[in-house]
Amino acid sequence: MKHALLEIDGLSVDLLGRQRGDGLRRVIHDVSLTVASGESVGLVGESGSGKSMTTKAVMGLLPRGARANGALRYHGQDISGYNRKELSAYRAKQIAMIYQDPRAHTNPLVKIGDFLIEGVVAAKLMSRADARERAHDLLQSVGITDAGRRMVQYPHELSGGLLQRVMIVMALMSSPSLILADEPTTALDVTVQSEVVAILAEQIRDRSLGMLFITHDLDLAAAISDSLAVMYAGAIVENGSVKAIYDSPRHPYTAGLLASRPSLHEVKRLQAIPGRPLSAFEVAGGCAFASRCPLASQRCLDERPVMREVDGREVACHHPQNVELPTRRPA
Amino acid sequence: MTAVPVSGVRLARISTAARRIDPILATAGVVCALLVLLAIAGPWIAPFPPNQTDVLAASQGPSATHLLGTDSIGRDILSRLLAGARLSFLGPGIIVVLSTTLGTLFGIACAWWGGFVDSMLTKAFNVLFAIPGILMALVAAAVFGAGFWAAVLSLSLVYVPYVARVIRSAALQERRRPYVEACQLAGMSGLRICSRHVFGNVQPVVVAQATVGFGSALMDFGAASFLGIGVQPPQAEWGLMVSDGRTELLNGALQQSLSAGALIVLSVVAFNVLGERLSDRTGAGR
Numbered sequence: 001m002k003h004a005l006l007e008i009d010g011l012s013v014d015l016l017g018r019q020r021g022d023g024l025r026r027v028i029h030d031v032s033l034t035v036a037s038g039e040s041v042g043l044v045g046e047s048g049s050g051k052s053m054t055t056k057a058v059m060g061l062l063p064r065g066a067r068a069n070g071a072l073r074y075h076g077q078d079i080s081g082y083n084r085k086e087l088s089a090y091r092a093k094q095i096a097m098i099y100q101d102p103r104a105h106t107n108p109l110v111k112i113g114d115f116l117i118e119g120v121v122a123a124k125l126m127s128r129a130d131a132r133e134r135a136h137d138l139l140q141s142v143g144i145t146d147a148g149r150r151m152v153q154y155p156h157e158l159s160g161g162l163l164q165r166v167m168i169v170m171a172l173m174s175s176p177s178l179i180l181a182d183e184p185t186t187a188l189d190v191t192v193q194s195e196v197v198a199i200l201a202e203q204i205r206d207r208s209l210g211m212l213f214i215t216h217d218l219d220l221a222a223a224i225s226d227s228l229a230v231m232y233a234g235a236i237v238e239n240g241s242v243k244a245i246y247d248s249p250r251h252p253y254t255a256g257l258l259a260s261r262p263s264l265h266e267v268k269r270l271q272a273i274p275g276r277p278l279s280a281f282e283v284a285g286g287c288a289f290a291s292r293c294p295l296a297s298q299r300c301l302d303e304r305p306v307m308r309e310v311d312g313r314e315v316a317c318h319h320p321q322n323v324e325l326p327t328r329r330p331a
Numbered sequence: 332m333t334a335v336p337v338s339g340v341r342l343a344r345i346s347t348a349a350r351r352i353d354p355i356l357a358t359a360g361v362v363c364a365l366l367v368l369l370a371i372a373g374p375w376i377a378p379f380p381p382n383q384t385d386v387l388a389a390s391q392g393p394s395a396t397h398l399l400g401t402d403s404i405g406r407d408i409l410s411r412l413l414a415g416a417r418l419s420f421l422g423p424g425i426i427v428v429l430s431t432t433l434g435t436l437f438g439i440a441c442a443w444w445g446g447f448v449d450s451m452l453t454k455a456f457n458v459l460f461a462i463p464g465i466l467m468a469l470v471a472a473a474v475f476g477a478g479f480w481a482a483v484l485s486l487s488l489v490y491v492p493y494v495a496r497v498i499r500s501a502a503l504q505e506r507r508r509p510y511v512e513a514c515q516l517a518g519m520s521g522l523r524i525c526s527r528h529v530f531g532n533v534q535p536v537v538v539a540q541a542t543v544g545f546g547s548a549l550m551d552f553g554a555a556s557f558l559g560i561g562v563q564p565p566q567a568e569w570g571l572m573v574s575d576g577r578t579e580l581l582n583g584a585l586q587q588s589l590s591a592g593a594l595i596v597l598s599v600v601a602f603n604v605l606g607e608r609l610s611d612r613t614g615a616g617r
Contacts, residue, residue: 059516092518105513109531119517
């Protein structure tokens with residue numbers, strides 16, 4: 001049987017409370033997601049919906065005291081079964097991460113060149129000279145023309161956009177097969193954002209890498225991904241192809257998100273979803289979205305909906321057919 | 332003529348750089364450097380051999396031959412101060428190197444592993460905090476015999492928790508910085524992240540802490556010699572010289588105790604000021 005590149009199967013994560021005796025707080029609830037080779041999956045959700053915690057689980061970097069249930073499989077192999085050495089090799093060679101804030105994720109005392117080659121040299125993937133050459137080539141391929149000069153500079157000498165390109169290069173250094181991009185453009189200004197996204201998309205396509213692209217920007221996710229997964233309160237509420245979700249959302253939360261985007265063509269008040277986002281541990285018996293949902297019925301308050309197939313995508317809602325489609329805008 | 336604006340720019344740069352230099356830091360730095368230089372060159376520039384006695388010229392006040400006078404058996408005090416500077420600086424130097432190395436290792440280990448390791452080491456430090464340095468030196472002298480190494484090793488041990496506590500908190504801050512996670516994700520080992528990344532970023536704190544530590548080590552080491560559990564006579568050492576001169580104080584010959592004591596005070600103040608200014612500059616005092 002052919003395995004997907006990354007399979008997240010029924011993942012739940014509980015964190016220990018801050019104080020002793022606080023008990024466990026659920027942050028991720030029964031998340032299932034697959035990323036195939038060469039496929040880009042957009043993971044969309046509000047702050048605190050568990051997107052970043054999902055990537056931490058994928059990297060095996062959950063905070064101390066966290067309990068994870070469910071399976072995380074990479075090429076069909078369960079990551080939780082890795083010992084220290086295998087985990088280190090998996091992180092060094094198979095996955096790479098691009099972070100939201102490149103400046104915070106670089107050691108200010110290490111030059112760009114040394115930063116880029118350190119990981120691969122430490123993992124003994126290539127010699128120092130080869131790594132240096134590869135870094136130089138990759139820097140040029142992401143549009144940094146004076147790569148030689150940049151490599152002897154320190155992170156504070158580079159602009160945010162340049163540094164994020166450096167981070168993309170860092171992610172590509174070890175030729176991983178899966179890239180986790182955690183809001184890679186949020187810290188950049190809009191013009192730089194589109195450049196960085198274009199570069200990232202190009203690199204992913206050229207190398208046919210799998211990517212999990214995390215963002216709270218639905219349009220951005222749609223632009224770069226093949227399929228979308230929408231998260232709410234630690235659980236995935238809708239998961240399917242970009243087209244299906246964009247054209248006809250079947251979960252009221254997705255529909256709400258789509259309706260709340262600003263429009264380029266008409267001037268009107270933005271539509272907001274009433275209420276505030278819940279955290280996963282606040283969810284009682286019923287549907288997490290019930291308190292904010294225009295379609296909520298008694299059943300939604302009593303019974304938590306599970307993911308099921310509706311109109312060519314998976315959705316966790318009791319009333320998927322009643323979801324109002326967002327008004328079409330002229331393209 | 333083209334050289335004129337260039338040199339003008341250079342001058343302007345130099346003067347802004349000069350204005351940024353903290354005069355107190357600079358003074359303390361110069362004094363410390365001079366003292367260290369004296370300690371290194373001391374025996375060569377001393378006018379007399381430090382242990383040469385001249386009973387006929389005992390307990391003399393300052394004169395043209397003996398600039399700072401002589402002690403009770405006619406040894407030249409200036410020569411002894413210069414020769415003694417070596418031991419007086421070597422002792423604290425070794426103490427600082429040993430305690431800083433161990434303290435940094437333990438501090439980073441605490442911050443990196445946290446949990447059980449952290450709480451055990453922290454408890455061990457708290458026990459050590461309770462023991463005064465001189466008491467530990469007394470015990471070491473009783474067990475191993477009084478001498479240079481007994482004082483140096485016992486004081487090194489006592490100084491470890493002071494260093495470890497400061498480095499631990501600095502390393503904890505570094506540990507939580509996102510780049511550490513990025514390093515982990517690059518598949519680097521904990522040892523590598525600690526030695527290359529975390530240590531590099533706490534280094535200024537280490538240097539500042541070591542400088543302040545040198546001042547207090549100098550005083551404690553001098554005190555150990557003064558009490559007779561450190562450097563032994565007839566070797567020249569400042570703390571020992573203060574002690575030697577006590578018998579003559581009643582005869583009105585202040586020169587030995589006073590000059591050796593003044594040098595200890597000067598060194599301690601200079602190194603403390605230097606260390607504190609350094610830690611202010613590096614933000615280590617946060």
